[in-house]
Structure formats: structure tokens, C-alpha cells
Amino acid sequence: MRSKHLLVGNWKMNLGPTQARSFAEALLSGIQSVTRTDVWIAPPAISLCHAADVLSGSPIVLGGQNVHWATNGAFTGETSPAFLREAGARFSLVGHSERRIYFGETSDTVAQRTKAALNEGLTPIVCIGETEGERVSGKTERVLEEQLAPVFEQVSNDDSARVVLAYEPVWAIGTGRVASLSEIQSTHAFILALWASRGYQHEGVVLYGGSVNPQNFGSILALKEVDGALVGGASIKLDQWLQLIAIAEHTPLAG
Numbered sequence: 223m224r225s226k227h228l229l230v231g232n233w234k235m236n237l238g239p240t241q242a243r244s245f246a247e248a249l250l251s252g253i254q255s256v257t258r259t260d261v262w263i264a265p266p267a268i269s270l271c272h273a274a275d276v277l278s279g280s281p282i283v284l285g286g287q288n289v290h291w292a293t294n295g296a297f298t299g300e301t302s303p304a305f306l307r308e309a310g311a312r313f314s315l316v317g318h319s320e321r322r323i324y325f326g327e328t329s330d331t332v333a334q335r336t337k338a339a340l341n342e343g344l345t346p347i348v349c350i351g352e353t354e355g356e357r358v359s360g361k362t363e364r365v366l367e368e369q370l371a372p373v374f375e376q377v378s379n380d381d382s383a384r385v386v387l388a389y390e391p392v393w394a395i396g397t398g399r400v401a402s403l404s405e406i407q408s409t410h411a412f413i414l415a416l417w418a419s420r421g422y423q424h425e426g427v428v429l430y431g432g433s434v435n436p437q438n439f440g441s442i443l444a445l446k447e448v449d450g451a452l453v454g455g456a457s458i459k460l461d462q463w464l465q466l467i468a469i470a471e472h473t474p475l476a477g
């Protein structure tokens with residue numbers, strides 16, 4: 223449980239440098255004061271510096287969509303944790319299902335990326351989630367456990383305070399099919415129990431992701447097991463993103 227809601231926008235491969243700059247400017251002029259909500263955004267790596275030019279000094283925090291485990295070297299196409307930090311990032315997504323599905327990332331490399339982010343002082347947002355087939359065949363809990371086990375191996379008790387988990391059912395991402403409140407509640411409770419069974423002193427923080435929009439967000443965030451949301455499509459539509467921020471601001475913190 224965090225002291226504020228956490229709303230994270232994942233721009234995915236949208237908004238190149240020029241558009242990122244103008245979106246950031248529009249966001250800054252449209253945002254009201256935020257007191258109950260941390261607003262984080264993950265632009266494409268190439269747009270990060272451009273968004274940072276506009277947003278540095280503002281309450282909006284920037285991050286990467288992925289991070290490599292090495293500081294530098296022969297890893298064509300990857301982004302070093304140190305480079306991310308230098309560009310203005312304070313967090314990074316790791317293990318997004320699009321990385322796992324389209325680019326073959328495994329839970330072991332996700333764990334290495336998590337550790338590297340922590341070592342660089344970046345907050346890792348570790349994404350986990352089952353496919354539709356896995357849910358239908360009753361394998362959700364086993365899949366989540368397998369995805370988290372190598373990550374837990376890399377996260378010390380001290381570091382656990384800086385880790386965020388994002389539960390994103392693959393079948394709900396970008397599909398308009400949001401998980402039901404009872405599915406979200408029971409799955410988050412399972413993830414929190416897994417976290418606690420690891421013996422961490424700090425409570426787990428779990429975001430929900432998958433087709434979050436201004437119509438469904440309020441009831442999702444009201445669940446006490448939900449600390450916030452990881453949002454794709456609705457984070458690059460300024461009016462929807464501002465509505466999501468307003469909803470978080472109006473949702474009591476106890477959840």
C-alpha cells in the first residue's frame with residue numbers, strides 16, 4: 223500500500239520526439255494540482271530527453287519502457303540503466319508482455335533487468351500476467367508465481383520498498399476487455415500473498431493494467447488491493463489521461 227495512488231502511462235511505440243514534446247507541453251498546461259497521485263510516464267527511449275526538457279521540475283516523473291542489465295557494451299538496440307537515468311528517467315518498466323511475446327524476453331532476463339534498474343536507483347515496474355488460455359485452464363496463479371520467482375531472487379529485503387508490480391492480464395491489454403473487479407481483486411490478493419510469503423518487510427505494491435479507461439478506472443482503483451494503474455491507450459489521449467488523473471485525485475487513499 224502506497225501513501226499515494228500511482229498512475230503510470232506507457233506510451234509504447236507512440237509519440238516520437240516532436241509529438242512527445244508537444245504532448246508534454248499540453249499535459250503540463252492541462253494538469254491541475256496533484257496531491258493524492260503520483261503521475262509517471264514512460265515515453266519511447268528516443269523521446270525521453272524531449273519529454274524531460276519540458277517536464278523536468280514538474281511533478282510528472284519520467285521512465286523507460288525497458289532497461290538492459292549492463293551499463294554499456296555490445297548490446298545493439300538496448301538501453302543502459304545509466305543512460306536512462308542520465309536522460310531523466312526515475313523508473314523503468316520491465317517484462318511488459320509485449321516484450322515477452324514479441325521479443326522473447328524470459329522471466330530470468332526480466333529479473334536481471336529488475337536488479338540492474340534497482341542498482342541504478344531506478345524503480346522497476348515488473349509486469350506480469352497470464353494469457354487467456356492460461357486463465358481459462360486455471361493456470362493463472364502458477365504462471366504468476368513462475369514469472370515472479372526469479373525476480374524475487376534478485377530483490378533484497380531493503381530493495382523491496384522500491385519495487386512496483388503490475389498485474390496485466392495479456393488478454394486485457396489493448397483489447398477493450400478489462401478484467402472483472404473480482405478477477406482483479408482475487409489476483410492482486412494472490413500476488414500480495416506471494417510477496418508477503420517471501421518475507422519482505424515492506425508491503426507489496428500492485429498496479430492493474432489492461433484496457434483501463436475513465437469509465438472503469440474509478441471502481442478498479444477503489445479496490446483496496448489496487449495501488450494504481452498502468453495505462454497504455456488512454457495515456458496518449460490527453461483528455462482521457464487528464465480524466466484518469468482527476469479520478470485518482472478524487473479516490474480516497476485507503477482504497
Ligand code: PGA
Nearest residue numbers: 395396432433453454455
Ligand atoms: P492498454 O495497455 O491500457 O492499452 O490496454 C496497457 C499496457 O500495455 O500497459
